[in-house]
Amino acid sequence: MIRLENVTKIYDGDVTALRDASFDIPKGEFIFLVGPSGSGKSTILRLLNRQYKPERGDVWVAGKNINRMREGDVPRLRRQIGNIFQDYKLLLNKTVFENVAYALEVIGQPRHVIRQQVPQVLDLVGLAGKEDRFPNQLSGGEQQRVSVARAFVNRPLILLADEPTGNLDPATGEGIMKLLEAINKTGTTIVMATHDQVIVNSMRKRVVQLDRGVIVRDQTRGVYE
Amino acid sequence: MIRLENVTKIYDGDVTALRDASFDIPKGEFIFLVGPSGSGKSTILRLLNRQYKPERGDVWVAGKNINRMREGDVPRLRRQIGNIFQDYKLLLNKTVFENVAYALEVIGQPRHVIRQQVPQVLDLVGLAGKEDRFPNQLSGGEQQRVSVARAFVNRPLILLADEPTGNLDPATGEGIMKLLEAINKTGTTIVMATHDQVIVNSMRKRVVQLDRGVIVRDQTRGVYE
Amino acid sequence: MLSRVGYALRETWQGFQRNWTLTAASVLTAAVSLLLAGVSFFIQKAFDQVLEQWSNNVQFVVFMQPDATDDQVAAVRSTLEDQQASGIVREAPYTDKTASYEEFRRLFATNPTVRDTLTEEEMPTQFKVAPASEDSVVINNLIGQFRGRPGVLDVRSPAEYVKVISKLSGFIRWVTTALWIVLLGTAVGLIWNTIRTAMFARRREIEVMKLVGATNWFIRIPFMLEGLIQGLIGSAIASASLVGLNVIWTGRIRSVTAGLSNVKDLALVHFIVGSGYVGSIVVRLIVLGALAGAAGAGIAASRFLDV
Amino acid sequence: MLSRVGYALRETWQGFQRNWTLTAASVLTAAVSLLLAGVSFFIQKAFDQVLEQWSNNVQFVVFMQPDATDDQVAAVRSTLEDQQASGIVREAPYTDKTASYEEFRRLFATNPTVRDTLTEEEMPTQFKVAPASEDSVVINNLIGQFRGRPGVLDVRSPAEYVKVISKLSGFIRWVTTALWIVLLGTAVGLIWNTIRTAMFARRREIEVMKLVGATNWFIRIPFMLEGLIQGLIGSAIASASLVGLNVIWTGRIRSVTAGLSNVKDLALVHFIVGSGYVGSIVVRLIVLGALAGAAGAGIAASRFLDV
C-alpha cells in the first residue's frame, strides 16, 4: 500500500529532515511513527500526502509512484487519504458541520448523503450538538476531534494521523483510538505519528522509530521505547 | 496571587464553559488544571489573562480585580503573565528569535539585553540553531517550545501554561517540566492545564479537576485521576 | 452534478457572508473602478459628438461677383454638386443677396456706422462649402479648383480657423483617448489589486482545501462566482451612479443653454450624451464587471493553488 | 526610548519585506488614488486659468461719433478712469480711427466687397470697456451710464456673449468642482479600503501582539510607519506620473498652438499649468499620501485591537 525507497527530504536546501528512509506498509496495517520532537515524523506523513516531494528516493502510495505523478492527479490521490494534521488545518470560516462535509463535497457526494453521514461521524467523536460552531468557538481537543472526523468521513483507503490525541485527555484519547482500530479493522491502512507512550504500549502494533531523520527501529508488535 | 470568586463564563450567551468556580492560588504555587476535553481548563486561563471577562463573579490577579480593570491597564497585566497558548499563537511572519524577542520588546528592554537573553532561553528549550526559522518551518513540538520560551523569557510573576507538552515526546516534555519547576522555584506562580497523566502523577502538585465547567476536585499533592 | 452546482452556490453565499470586510472592499473597488471606466466612455462620447460638430463647421466661402451671370453661378454649383456626389464635399448651400445682406447686418450689429454703409444690391453672393475632411491640405486643394473661375470674385477660407480646428480636434481626441486608457487601466489595476489582497487574506483556507483533496477548479469556481457577483453588484452601483450623473449633467447643460441661441455655436448642447448611449455604457460596465470579477478571482486564486 | 525607536523601525522594515503582496497592493492603490487627486487639482487649476481669461474677455464698446470733439472724448475717458480707480472697470483702452480701420479690415478679410466700402475717415472711434464683474446685471447698469452722453454714438455689448460666458463659467466651475470632489473622494475611499483589507489579513498577528502584552500604540506605530512609507512611495510615483503627464500635456498644447495667432482667442494656452503650481500639487500629494497612509493604518489597526 505504502512504500518508501531510500527517501531523503531536505527543507530549504539545508535542513535534512529525513535521511535515506525505507519501509513498506502492506494494506490494512496499523503503524506507529515515534521519535523525539523534530525527528521527521510529520515529514513522512507530508511526503505520503504529496505535500512535498522528496529530494531523493521514491514514494509509492496505492500502487503509484507519487513523485512521478502529474499535478492534476494529486487531488485524486488525496481523496483516497484521510489526514489528521498536527495543527488540525480546519477551515476557519466554516462551521464544524461544513468542515467535515467538505471532505464529502470534494468527492462529489450528494447532499442527502452528507446530511446523513456528517452528524453520524460527529457523534462518534463526541461532538454532537456542536455542528454549528466555528473552529475558534471550540476547545483545543474539540478542534482536534473535528479534524479526526473529517479525516475518515469519506472512508479513505489510508489514514494519516499526526498526533490525533495530542490535545485530548486520556479517556477521550482512548475513545479516538478505539475508533481508529475499528476503522483499521475495515481494511484501512493507518499511519499514526504519536508521542503517547501509553497508547503505543497498550496497542502493540508495528512501531517505526525515528531519530534526527533516520529510521532507528522498525518493530512489529512494538512498544514506545 | 490568583483568586477566582464564584466565576461563571458563558460564551455567546448559551455555552456555559465555567460554572460558579472558586479557588485561591498563593504566590509561588504550582497548580495543575485537569479534566476532559471541553471541561473549561483553557477558559480559566483565558479569564486570568483577561482575554475574556466572566459573566458573573470576580477574578483577582496580582492583587487586582481584573474585571474592573480599565482597558488601558490590561497590557501591564499581561506583561506580568507569561502565556503558553494551546495553539501557540506565534507571530507567523516573525522568526523564532523575533517571536521570543517580542515579549522583551513589549516591556521596553534594550537591544543588548534581548541579544543576550533570547539565545540563552532558546538554548534552554532545545532550539539553539533554529533562531532564524519561521514558525511554519518548524515541527509541531518545536513551535510549542518557541511558545514556552516566549512565555518565560521576561521572567513573569505568573506563568499560564495550556498543554505545554501536548506535542512533545516524553523526554522533551520532561525537560520542559524540569524547566517549569526551576522557574517555579524562583517564585513564579504556575497554572498549567494538562492531559498528561504521567507528568501530573510524577510531580505531585496541587490538582484542580474540572468536569463540564464545574470544579469537581481541588487536591494538594494530587494525581491525575 | 446538481450537488456540485448546489455546493458552489452555497460556498459562494458563505464566502459573502463570512468575509464581508473583504466583500465590501471588493464591491466598493469594483464600483469605483467601473464608474471611472464608465465616465471615460462617457467623456469620449461627449467629445466625439462635439468634434463631429466642429468638423461640420469647417468651411470655405466661394464669393461670386455681385454681377455674376446665372450661368456662371450654375457652373460653380454643378461642380460642387459633383463633389458632393463623390463625397469630397459634405454640403454647399448658396446664399443669395438678401440672405448675405441680413448676415452682414447681424454681424455688424455692434457697429452701426459700418452696418449702414452697404446696400443689399452691393452684396456679393456666396457658396458656403463644407468639405468632408478637416485636413487643411485637402481643403487648400479644393479651394484651388474654384479660385479664378469665371464669375468667382474670390475664394476665402478662414485658414487659421481650419488649422486650429484640425489641430484642436486631434488634440482633444488624444486627450480623451489618453484619459480613457488611464482610467480604464486604473480600473483594471484596482480590481486586480483588491482581488489579490482578498485572496492573500484567504490563502490558508485555499491551502487547506487543496490538502483535503479539492481540485483546482473545485476551489476556484466558488471564488470566481463570488468575484462575478461582486463585480455585478459593483457594476450595478457604478451604473446607477453614471445614470444619476448623466441626469445631473444633462440638466445642467439644459439650464446653461436655456434661452441662449448663440450657445449653439459653442457646441455645448453636443456635450449631452443620449440615454441610449448611456444604456450601452451600462451594458458594457455590467459585462466588464462580471468578467473582471470572475476572471480576476480565478487567476488570483491560482497563485495560492500550488500546494 | 531609543530601543523603542529602533524597534519600531525594524518592525516597519519587516512589515514591508514579509508582506510584500500587501505592500505592493497598498503602494499601487496609494499611487493611483493620489494621481487621481493630483489630476483633479490640475484640472481645476487649468480651468480656473481659462475662466479667468474668459472673464477678462467680457467687454462692451462705447462708440464715439466720428465727429465727436476732443472734449467729449476726454469726458468719457475721465469717467472710465474714475470707474477704473474704484475697481468697477478693469480697463478701457481707446481705439482711434486708424486702429479701428485696421481691425475692420482684418475682420472682413474674407469678404472683399465689404472690406473695401469704408474709408478710414468714416470709422467711429471706440472705448473697449472690460468690466471687473461678469454679472450681466452689473454690466447693464454700467452701460446705462454711457448711453446718450454727448458725443457717444451708441453703446453695444454682445449681450448674449456676456450671458453665455457668465453661465458657462458657472457651469465649468461646477463641473471641475464636482470632478474634484469625486476623484478626491474616490482616492480617499480606495486608500482606506486597501488599508482595511491589509489589516484584515493581519488581524491574527495583531491579536497575538495584544495577548503578549503590547499596548495599542506599541502595535499601531509600526503599522502607521508602514502606512506612512507606503503613502510616501505611492505619492512619489503619483508625483512622477503627474510631472510626466504635465510635460506631455504642455508639449501637446505648445505643438497645437504653434504658429496659430488666432488660438489666443480659444484660450488654449491658458490650459498650460505652470510648473510652479505642479510643484505645489506634488507637495500636497506627498503630505496627503503620508497622512492618509499613517492615519489610515492607525485607524484600521484599531478595529482589530480590542482583544
Ligand SMILES: Nc1ncnc2c1ncn2[C@@H]1O[C@H](COP(=O)(O)OP(=O)(O)OP(=O)(O)O)[C@@H](O)[C@H]1O
Ligand atoms: N470562543 C468560544 N465560543 C463559544 N464556545 C467556546 C469558545 N471557547 C470555548 N468554548 C466552549 O467552552 C467549553 C470549554 O472550552 P475550553 O477551551 O475551556 O475547554 P478545555 O478544557 O480547554 O478543553 P481542551 O482540553 O479540549 O482544550 C467547550 O465546550 C468549548 O466548546
Ligand SMILES: Nc1ncnc2c1ncn2[C@@H]1O[C@H](COP(=O)(O)OP(=O)(O)OP(=O)(O)O)[C@@H](O)[C@H]1O
Ligand atoms: N517547512 C519546513 N522548512 C524547514 N524546515 C522544516 C520544515 N518543516 C519541518 N522542518 C524541520 O524538519 C525537521 C523535522 O520536522 P517534522 O515536522 O517532521 O518533525 P516531527 O517529528 O513531526 O516533530 P514533532 O514531534 O515536534 O511534530 C525539524 O527539525 C523541523 O525543524
Ligand SMILES: [Mg+2]
Ligand atoms: Mg510533527
Ligand SMILES: [Mg+2]
Ligand atoms: Mg483547552
